[in-house]
Amino acid sequence: MAAEFDQTTVKEEEYFDVLTKTGEKTGYSKPRGDVHRDGDYHRAVHVWIFAESTQELLLQRRADCKDSWAGQWDISSAGHISAGDSSLISAMRELQEELGVTLPKDAFELIFVFLQECTINDGKFINNEYNDVYLVTTIDPIPLEAFTLQSSSPLLRKSEPPVQESEVSAVKYLSLEEYRRVLAQEHPQYVPYDVNGEYGQLFTIIEKRIQVGPTKQIFSAPSLQNA
Known part of the structure; x- marks a missing residue:
């Protein structure tokens, strides 16, 4: 398990399992660049951190060097x-690598699977992706300063510390309703998701959690920092 979270291990080229259009593994893999060039179906993870007491979601700002939705x-x-990796292990790893937070498996609740099919960058980046x-x-809320890594990127504001330079340039909290509003307005500073389509499940599910409580364990901020 430890090797899966070793940030000192550098992969020269990341390979993805190629999927069929219906999401089954084909039995072969391809490099990341080829997958997005050719429009192959593949799989990814989305991890949302939601603070119950403030009803806020944690958002990250993508680095300006990213090849998709840079700076949003x-x-x-x-x-x-x-x-070859599993979905849950990938979710745990991404959270640790991007934000420096390590959580136990039972902190993660798989709430839905979303198929994103889009083409950006003048047709150079084709994203046919199943997202867990x-x-x-x-x-x-986990204090924003708890996410700070060794990046030397400048702060956006005192409340938005820099994090891993290669992936994320800042983090902030936004209320559930405000985030829904900016997505509905297709705000140019936010990666687009159709709140009236499949991705609207995010808001529906969280609103149910607020009313009846989560089905997974909830954590206090100190517990997270010491995990």
Whole structure:
């Protein structure tokens, strides 16, 4: 397990399992660049951190160097599932690598699977991606400073510390309703998701959690920092 979270291990080229259009594994893998060039179906994870007491979601701002949706606000943590890896392990790894937070398996609740099919960058980036969407519910917001890694990127504001330079340039909290509003307005500073389509399940499910409580364990901020 430890090797799966070793940040010192550098992969020269990441490979993804190629899927059929209906999401089954084909039995072969391809490099990341080829997958997005050719429009192959593949799998990724989305991890949302939701603070119950403030009803806020944690968002990250994608680095300006990213080859998709550069500089835009996005999911708390997300990433592809590498060839041979499991969905849950990938979700745990992405959260640790991007935000420096290590959580136990039972913190992650798989709430739905979302198929994203889109083409950007003048047809150079084709994204046919099955996304396993996970929800992590905390009692209170994790302090933003807890996400700070060794990056030397400048702060956006005092409340938005920099994190891993290669993946994320900042983090912030946004209320559930405000995030729904900016997505509905197709705000240019936010990665687009159709709140009236499949991705609207995120808001429906969280609203149910608020009313009846989460089905997974919720964590206090100190517990997370010491995990």
